[in-house]
Amino acid sequence: MSNEVFLRGQDITRRWGGLVAVNQVSVTLERNCIHAVIGTNGAGKSTLINLLSGEIALSGGSVELLGEDVTAWTQPRRARAGLGRSYQRNTIYPSFSVFENCRLAAQATHQKGWSWWQRADRCPVSTEAARDAAHRAGLDKLLDRTAGMISHGQKRQLEIAMCLATGPKVLLLDEPLAGMGAEETERMLAMLDELRPDHGILLVEHDMDAVFRVADQITVMVNGTVIASGDPDFIRNSSEVREAYLGEGH
Amino acid sequence: MDNSKAVFVGAVFVALALFPWLGAGSYGIDLVTKIMIYAILALSLELLVGSTGLVCFGQAAFFGIGAYAAVLLSGEEDAASVLWLLPACVLAAALYALAVGALSLRTKGVYFIMVTLAFAQMAYFVVHDTALGGGTDGIYLYFRPGLGEWLVLDDPVTMYLFSLACLIGVFAFLAVLLRSRFGRALAGIKVNEQRMRGTGFTTYPYKLAAFTISGGLAGLGGFLFAVKDGFVNPELMSWHLSGAALVMIILGGLGHLRGALVGAFAFLLLQELFKTEAIFGDFAKHWHLGLGIVIIAAVAFLPRGLVGLPEQLRKRLAGVGAGERGGSLKNPLGEAKS
Numbered sequence: 364m365s366n367e368v369f370l371r372g373q374d375i376t377r378r379w380g381g382l383v384a385v386n387q388v389s390v391t392l393e394r395n396c397i398h399a400v401i402g403t404n405g406a407g408k409s410t411l412i413n414l415l416s417g418e419i420a421l422s423g424g425s426v427e428l429l430g431e432d433v434t435a436w437t438q439p440r441r442a443r444a445g446l447g448r449s450y451q452r453n454t455i456y457p458s459f460s461v462f463e464n465c466r467l468a469a470q471a472t473h474q475k476g477w478s479w480w481q482r483a484d485r486c487p488v489s490t491e492a493a494r495d496a497a498h499r500a501g502l503d504k505l506l507d508r509t510a511g512m513i514s515h516g517q518k519r520q521l522e523i524a525m526c527l528a529t530g531p532k533v534l535l536l537d538e539p540l541a542g543m544g545a546e547e548t549e550r551m552l553a554m555l556d557e558l559r560p561d562h563g564i565l566l567v568e569h570d571m572d573a574v575f576r577v578a579d580q581i582t583v584m585v586n587g588t589v590i591a592s593g594d595p596d597f598i599r600n601s602s603e604v605r606e607a608y609l610g611e612g613h
Numbered sequence: 614m615d616n617s618k619a620v621f622v623g624a625v626f627v628a629l630a631l632f633p634w635l636g637a638g639s640y641g642i643d644l645v646t647k648i649m650i651y652a653i654l655a656l657s658l659e660l661l662v663g664s665t666g667l668v669c670f671g672q673a674a675f676f677g678i679g680a681y682a683a684v685l686l687s688g689e690e691d692a693a694s695v696l697w698l699l700p701a702c703v704l705a706a707a708l709y710a711l712a713v714g715a716l717s718l719r720t721k722g723v724y725f726i727m728v729t730l731a732f733a734q735m736a737y738f739v740v741h742d743t744a745l746g747g748g749t750d751g752i753y754l755y756f757r758p759g760l761g762e763w764l765v766l767d768d769p770v771t772m773y774l775f776s777l778a779c780l781i782g783v784f785a786f787l788a789v790l791l792r793s794r795f796g797r798a799l800a801g802i803k804v805n806e807q808r809m810r811g812t813g814f815t816t817y818p819y820k821l822a823a824f825t826i827s828g829g830l831a832g833l834g835g836f837l838f839a840v841k842d843g844f845v846n847p848e849l850m851s852w853h854l855s856g857a858a859l860v861m862i863i864l865g866g867l868g869h870l871r872g873a874l875v876g877a878f879a880f881l882l883l884q885e886l887f888k889t890e891a892i893f894g895d896f897a898k899h900w901h902l903g904l905g906i907v908i909i910a911a912v913a914f915l916p917r918g919l920v921g922l923p924e925q926l927r928k929r930l931a932g933v934g935a936g937e938r939g940g941s942l943k944n945p946l947g948e949a950k951s
């Protein structure tokens with residue numbers, strides 16, 4: 364596997380006052396590779412995603428997206444360049460329909476803000492992308508439902524669908540499986556498999572069974588620092604990881 | 614806008630168009646002209662507050678600039694042509710809004726409210742305390758603008774119909790705008806700006822464009838006001854008017870264009886009612902109190918405003934409407950609809 368690098372974070376650091384939430388973390392996302400980041404609560408996983416996506420500013424380090432240094436880019440610009448992210452806590456548009464949630468996300472790649480006389484719901488680009496993303500996430504039957512009224516698991520699916528609707532090359536997924544039922548989890552893992560060949564995927568997840576099933580590479584964080592990184596077998600057998608994170612039982 | 618709402622709005626405009634021929638006296642014509650002009654102001658504010666989630670407390674400044682521009686740009690010898698004076702007034706207000714927006718949109722929440730108020734107060738003091746604005750007494754318009762024989766705005770019925778045409782134009786423009794990609798982006802910003810940025814929208818230009826358009830539309834209202842009254846004074850820019858415009862859209866129902874329309878009518882008709890000595894006698898002097906009480910009651914009992922009333926009654930009749938009071942006002946998350 365000679366793989367293109369889609370995203371590279373180098374020595375990523377973020378301080379909040381005295382707290383170093385993320386400390387000199389380097390991650391690489393390649394095509395055809397799911398890179399899982401695991402770690403205890405408060406380890407800095409979500410902060411890492413926020414830093415890579417540009418939602419918060421770096422205290423140090425650099426980010427490279429599809430071969431370009433994007434460290435100084437704003438979040439919307441990184442997103443338009445192909446960086447998609449989902450949120451740990453649902454960040455949908457609760458008053459819109461499921462379809463409109465996806466359509467508006469898709470509109471980001473085709474904004475045309477000046478064409479004020481054309482109806483948004485007749486925009487062929489965004490409506491098609493929205494339908495496609497909703498289909499991939501298994502939301503076909505819910506398109507007309509109000510997003511705030513669907514179940515928690517379905518909102519998690521919508522969260523992913525909105526992320527896919529922008530047609531990103533890189534996916535940063537923050538605990539996509541949290542709160543999902545067994546069936547929904549299976550669908551999500553199948554979808555990740557499907558996306559793997561042409562995306563660079565960073566998966567933050569607490570569900571260890573799922574992580575060890577889909578991940579090609581695993582990075583373990585504790586208190587903002589990477590303590591181990593490697594393929595699943597290496598992580599499973601690392602005594603350091605066992606001690607610090609997985610515990611004796613695993 | 615689904616069918617029943619379109620029918621409602623259409624019926625309102627038809628009724629307004631017929632009103633001068635339904636035995637409306639000069640008092641009625643004058644009052645409804647004034648209300649329609651305020652409805653344009655309310656609609657301009659609805660674009661910001663109801664559709665984009667930006668609570669602007671300085672809308673009167675744009676209204677006032679449109680009005681002052683109409684008077685200051687009109688000649689003292691001859692009537693100006695509406696064809697250039699109207700766009701000039703809209704442009705003047707829009708430019709001021711562009712400047713105010715460029716600075717105030719860097720702040721959020723309460724700070725945004727305060728900054729927009731501060732800029733409006735600045736405009737107020739410029740017309741109140743400098744030679745430009747004629748001080749407290751204001752300035753008179755020598756000649757009403759028009760368009761030769763085609764449009765003689767000295768005639769109250771012509772003024773009425775011209776104001777109605779402008780109102781319909783503004784309403785239609787906003788209705789089209791809000792369902793465009795631009796309008797949907799504004800709705801997204803209102804509901805969840807963080808997500809908008811996360812998916813790739815640089816939100817600042819959208820908000821600035823909305824702010825500028827809103828200022829321009831308020832300026833159109835100001836232009837009409839100056840032409841109708843033939844006179845402007847600093848009170849047009851006072852925070853009282855900014856506040857009244859906010860009350861109108863809240864009373865009517867935030868997040869709906871027809872809410873601004875209904876709210877403007879309700880607010881000004883109530884004000885007129887409480888000012889009527891024939892009904893309230895001496896109490897008419899204290900009309901602020903009566904109006905205030907009604908508005909508080911309306912906000913308490915109509916969480917979705919007057920346009921939400923039919924739905925509320927339907928639910929009440931179906932026996933499921935209890936216990937959802939206040940939600941839409943505290944955090945107006947409702948999707949913008951016309």
Ligand SMILES: Nc1ncnc2c1ncn2[C@@H]1O[C@H](COP(=O)(O)OP(=O)(O)OP(=O)(O)O)[C@@H](O)[C@H]1O
Pocket residue numbers: 379382384402403404405406407408409410411451
């Ligand atoms: N805005 C903030 N200001 C100050 N500290 C913060 C902020 N956001 C996060 N932190 C701190 O940074 C650390 C890392 O938080 P983060 O949310 O990244 O952890 P996490 O690994 O995602 O945890 P979890 O598994 O619970 O989601 C925590 O100690 C947290 O309290």
Ligand SMILES: [Mg+2]
Pocket residue numbers: 408409410451537
């Ligand atoms: Mg987290």
